[in-house]
Amino acid sequence: MSHISLYNDNEDQKLKSLAGTESGFVVPDGYFEELPISIKIQLGEISELDITSIEKHEYPFSNPTDYFEQLKSLPNKIRDQSRIQHEESFEPTPLIPTNETGFDLPDGYFGQARYHIIDETSHHKNIADKGKENTFNVDENYFEKSKKHILAQTTEQNKTTGYRSIIRKPNLKTLMRYAAVITIAFGLGYFSHTKQNIVVYNNNGQLSKPVIIEDITYEELQAALFDEDLDNDDLIEIATMQTPVANNSTNKKTIINNTNSPNNKKQKNYTPSPDKTPTQQQIEQYILDNNDDLNSDEL
Amino acid sequence: MSAIDDKEILEGFRNEKTKNRCFEQLIDKYQRRIYWHVRKIVIAHDDADDVVQNTFIKVWSSLDGFREDSKLFTWMYRIATNEAINFLNKKKANLYNDWETVEYSLSESLADDPYFNGNDIQMKLQQAILTLPEKQRLVFNMKYFDEVKYEDMSEILGTSVGALKASYFHAVKKIEKYFGVS
Numbered sequence: 001m002s003h004i005s006l007y008n009d010n011e012d013q014k015l016k017s018l019a020g021t022e023s024g025f026v027v028p029d030g031y032f033e034e035l036p037i038s039i040k041i042q043l044g045e046i047s048e049l050d051i052t053s054i055e056k057h058e059y060p061f062s063n064p065t066d067y068f069e070q071l072k073s074l075p076n077k078i079r080d081q082s083r084i085q086h087e088e089s090f091e092p093t094p095l096i097p098t099n100e101t102g103f104d105l106p107d108g109y110f111g112q113a114r115y116h117i118i119d120e121t122s123h124h125k126n127i128a129d130k131g132k133e134n135t136f137n138v139d140e141n142y143f144e145k146s147k148k149h150i151l152a153q154t155t156e157q158n159k160t161t162g163y164r165s166i167i168r169k170p171n172l173k174t175l176m177r178y179a180a181v182i183t184i185a186f187g188l189g190y191f192s193h194t195k196q197n198i199v200v201y202n203n204n205g206q207l208s209k210p211v212i213i214e215d216i217t218y219e220e221l222q223a224a225l226f227d228e229d230l231d232n233d234d235l236i237e238i239a240t241m242q243t244p245v246a247n248n249s250t251n252k253k254t255i256i257n258n259t260n261s262p263n264n265k266k267q268k269n270y271t272p273s274p275d276k277t278p279t280q281q282q283i284e285q286y287i288l289d290n291n292d293d294l295n296s297d298e299l
Numbered sequence: 300m301s302a303i304d305d306k307e308i309l310e311g312f313r314n315e316k317t318k319n320r321c322f323e324q325l326i327d328k329y330q331r332r333i334y335w336h337v338r339k340i341v342i343a344h345d346d347a348d349d350v351v352q353n354t355f356i357k358v359w360s361s362l363d364g365f366r367e368d369s370k371l372f373t374w375m376y377r378i379a380t381n382e383a384i385n386f387l388n389k390k391k392a393n394l395y396n397d398w399e400t401v402e403y404s405l406s407e408s409l410a411d412d413p414y415f416n417g418n419d420i421q422m423k424l425q426q427a428i429l430t431l432p433e434k435q436r437l438v439f440n441m442k443y444f445d446e447v448k449y450e451d452m453s454e455i456l457g458t459s460v461g462a463l464k465a466s467y468f469h470a471v472k473k474i475e476k477y478f479g480v481s
Contacts, residue, residue, distance in 0.1 A: 138344060143334070147326050150352055154322060154359040 427477035
């Protein structure tokens with residue numbers, strides 16, 4: 001069969017009626033599909049008898065419906081097995097290579113970690129929100145009062161130097177610890193009123209910071225004294241830094257035992273050994289030395 | 300009173316004529332933050348009051364020498380933190396045998412504190428926080444409640460950001476454990 005035989009007179013007539021192609025030539029429908037087979041036949045590779053089988057082999061499922069019909073006809077077991085094998089053969093690409101750092105992670109770690117983080121965050125948030133709201137409280141006018149105290153002290157510091165530089169208003173607990181001392185001091189006539197600068201230090205010679213006792217009456221001190229159960233051996237030594245009314249000595253001192261302890265009602269006055277009595281200069285130096293620990297590296 | 304810029308405060312403080320007024324503005328601006336920071340460390344209001352006053356007096360004494368290497372806020376936080384820790388250390392030295400008993404005492408005092416008005420969960424959270432080691436407690440409070448940035452916290456506490464994150468992580472884990480969260 002030659003390719004010329006593909007054309008007969010009728011088709012030749014038909015070709016002449018076609019027009020409008022770019023090159024001016026046209027080919028019959030299906031020409032290019034048939035051409036490879038024609039060439040192979042001419043070359044002797046396949047016989048004309050095989051043409052039907054070749055077409056079936058090349059286009060086994062030209063109609064998709066045939067494929068599904070065949071699939072349906074397969075036994076269920078084979079179909080299921082096919083699906084399983086397909087799923088097992090699927091290996092997703094890992095998002096983060098597990099061998100980059102030399103550490104392996106359990107399967108699904110990152111997915112689980114995300115949920116853990118979300119859980120913890122929400123839990124954490126709940127606690128924080130509850131804990132933040134009004135957990136602690138202060139009096140409404142506390143901050144204004146506190147500011148006045150601070151400004152009073154800094155103003156005082158601005159005017160003076162030395163031990164007065166760190167005067168402060170003690171809180172009630174501190175007052176309680178000083179109460180016994182101050183009460184006795186009243187009794188001995190060291191103070192004419194409560195607004196005094198005093199230095200309190202214990203029996204080891206350790207100085208506390210100077211304090212201003214202000215706006216507190218003797219009765220209030222007494223009340224605080226009765227509320228406080230000081231330790232039986234709590235000896236406190238005081239030294240007035242301003243001239244007391246009853247005594248003109250600058251560093252008048254006394255050591256008292258806690259007279260209000262239920263275990264010891266005795267009062268004892270005595271003069272400490274001279275080596276434990278700091279001078280005015282020592283007191284001021286001590287205070288200055290202890291007034292700046294801003295560079296503490298304890299943290 | 301509108302918040303004044305830190306730079307204006309510092310400039311005003313260095314001028315004798317405006318020193319007092321600027322310091323008052325500084326107190327207005329930072330008093331509350333410093334107080335609540337200290338309060339969460341020392342727990343008791345009276346103690347916090349003392350520590351805050353000492354903090355501001357030290358700020359007053361040292362502000363002239365502030366070199367502005369850090370933010371004013373972080374510098375003041377550092378002073379307040381040191382004051383609060385020193386206060387607890389003195390308390391420990393004077394009244395208690397070891398740090399744990401101080402923490403226990405603070406925890407116990409919560410229930411009697413007239414200025415504590417939190418509910419049960421808030422009380423439990425505070426008690427859980429008081430079981431933390433000192434450093435973790437500081438970091439947790441600053442991050443959890445005050446929402447201080449790690450970078451600022453690093454300046455305040457003089458610790459690396461990485462170490463702070465680790466401290467916070469461990470603190471959260473311990474608190475969750477305290478709450479029985481598996």
